[in-house]
Amino acid sequence: MPGMPLSSQLPENSSETIVSADAQAEQFRQLQFQLRERWQTIEHSEEGDCDILVVPSLSLDQQELRKIKGVHHYEERLLFSLIRLRHPKTRLIYITSQPIHQNVIDYYLQLLPGVPFSHARDRLVLLCTYDASHKPLTQKILERPRLVARLQNAIRRDRAYMTCFNSTNLERDLSVKLGVPLLAVDPDLLHWGTKSGSREIFQEAGIPFPDGSDLVWDEDDLAAAAADLWERQPHLKRIVVKLNEGFSGGGNALLDLRPLERVAPGSPSSTRERVDAIFHRFHSLSFQCDTNWENYSSQIPGLGAIVEAFIEGSEKRSPSVQGRITPHGEVEILSTHDQILGGPDGQVFLGCRFPADDAYRLQLQEYGFRVGEVLARKGAIERYGLDFIAVHQPDNPDQPWDLQAIEINLRKGGTTHPFMTLKLLTYGVYDEKTGLFFSQQGKPKFYIATDNLYSKQYHGLLPRDLMDIIAQHHLHFNSTTETGTVFHLIGCLSEFGKLGVTSIGNSPEEAQAIYDRVIAALDEETA
Incomplete structure (x- = not known):
């Protein structure tokens, strides 16, 4: 369905399914309300008398995910959750697509200070789907009713919650089926974590962000949007093309405008000629991963895309700020980082340093808090992150770094x-x-x-x-x-x-x- 992210689409079917979806949405809201009631006990109890269901599913575009080496092992990234077993009454259920090597589990449990290994291990339940196919883990779980029943039997529903890497309709379905609240954003709000939705939030929060376009759904409109941006910003050397639901920089591509000088704004060329030249230039885009224009453009009708001004600068960094919105709507800043980027044009996330440079650390926090307040008003909860481009301005001692927000992540x-x-x-x-x-x-x-x-x-x-x-x-x-x-x-x-x-x-x-x-x-x- 054009205009709607894939992760939020409903199948085309009868009104009965729509009624069912509405009923499910109401059940989900009721479960989220239970989460608000339990929050103080979950967050502040020293004993941690609760059950935590960890579903580390990467419920993202599977075609994009396949570009990441070893991505099926990324379900291990939430194993830090095992450290929560330091609380003597916490029980943790961790489910994966394939079994995790016992040495890996032992490694994490031995990190626990002051907790006997055997005591922690007795409170850990490991389950898996034994399915290595290219599907989100949550989908694999839902396709196995006996496994769902096993999960239902393993969880104390009156004191449990579910956590995940990112939230989609799949995670909402599993939450409702299990009767366990999901500590994550409602999938109905995922638009605010897309590239186009992020720009809307930045505008509402009043924080700086690069000039760019609205969401488009085909190559012709993408070329027209790029031409419009170039005419507004005739000094541009490069433009970033972004898949609306891309992640880790893998959905970004770079359009170099310098070879198109003959049709640049201010030349005798018409707007139509400029659009055509950009359209043909798409085949020479610089991609951040191993792909080509044919594969990349095939995703635009499903995911949508935007164009955005590429921020130039002799000294650039990519800081970020992370926050959290509690189930009660309170906004907290959690951390700041300077991201380590790689890839052909330095747009792929490789790692990070904590904390961000003190030259802009507090400014990041302020911008992060403003965005968090806007998201909270829209009903979002749990984690969010903002990525920025920071450009050094040696001639401006009052503001030595210019910060421009580029995207919001409504997920871990x-x-x-x-x-x-x-x-x-x-x-x-x-x-x-x-x-x-x-x-x-x-x-x-x-x-x-x-x-x-x-x-x-x-x-x-x-x-x-x-x-x-x-x-x-x-x-x-x-x-x-x-x-x-x-x-x-x-x-x-x-x-x-x-x-x-x-x-x-x-x-x-x-x-x-x-x-x-x-x-x-x-x-x-x-x-």
């Missing part, structure tokens, strides 16, 4: 698991006055994290091999000093030579040194 992201790992391991707090995170001992903590520590030499390393390397080189997280490295995406290592790490230190320099030591140890052991 690449900065969620490293920050939550730090928070759950140290029992620390984020201080909004400084934008720093302090441990219980009052020490500021810093980290560098990535999902993409890769080397072809790492291929073939088994989880047990990694544990040997960690022990031999003393790379593990030390709960006494609260420094060291926590590993994730361990399942990716053998097949793809890829690993995730979060290296935590008491200064940015120490975090970097710990990270470098991990790489040196892995390289030495695989040389």
Whole structure:
């Protein structure tokens, strides 16, 4: 259905289904209301007497997901949730598409300070669908009624909630079927997390963002939108084309306008000639992943697309801010990061550093809070993140960095698991006055994290091999000093030579040194 994200579409069917969908939506709202009633107990109880169902499904466009190496192992990124078993009455049910290696589970449980391993393991239920197909995990669960029944039997519904990577109609369906509230945004609000929806929120919140277009659904309109943008901004050298529901920069492509100087605004060429020249130039777009225009353009009728001015600058960074809206509508700032980007044009997320530079950290928080208030008024809850482009302005001492917002993520992201790992391991707090995170001992903590520590030499390393390397080189997280490295995406290592790490230190320099030591140890052991 044009004009509606794929994740929100309903099948074309009878009015009976529509009535059923309305009834389901009402059931979902009632469950969310229960979540508000339980929130104080869930969030602030020291004993944590609740059941947490973790469904780490990547319910995103599967064609885009296939571009990520080892993406079926990304269901492991929410394993930081196991650290919640530090609360003696918390029970956790974690479900995946394929079984997780026992060494990986043991690794996380051994991170728990002061909790007997066996006690934590008894409160953990691991389930899986044994299905490696390219479908969202939540869809696989819904297709297995006996597994759904097993989940229903495993959960104490009066004190349970469900958490996920991102929320769609699939997660809402599972929430209603299980009778368990979902701690995530209502799928009816997902438009505000798309590229076009983000721009609307930025406008309403009054924060700066690049000039761009409304949502379009075919190549002709995309070329016309790019031409309009160029005429408004004749100084532009490049334009970014974005799939409306792209993620991690993988749906972005770069249109270089400089070879089209003969039809540039101000030349004798007509608007029609400019549109035609841009249309033919689409075949020369610079993509952020392994694709071509034919494959990319085939997704536009389903996902929609926008164009946006590419922000130039000799010194650019990509900071972000993360926030949370509680079920009571309260907005909290959680963290800021400087993102580490890669890809052909530096638009693909590879990792992050915490916290963001102090030159713009507090400004990020202010913009993040404004956006959070707008989202809260629209009924959104749980996590959201804002990505920015920061350009250095050496001639402006009052505002040395220009911040431009580029997108909102209404889901967990690449900065969620490293920050939550730090928070759950140290029992620390984020201080909004400084934008720093302090441990219980009052020490500021810093980290560098990535999902993409890769080397072809790492291929073939088994989880047990990694544990040997960690022990031999003393790379593990030390709960006494609260420094060291926590590993994730361990399942990716053998097949793809890829690993995730979060290296935590008491200064940015120490975090970097710990990270470098991990790489040196892995390289030495695989040389």
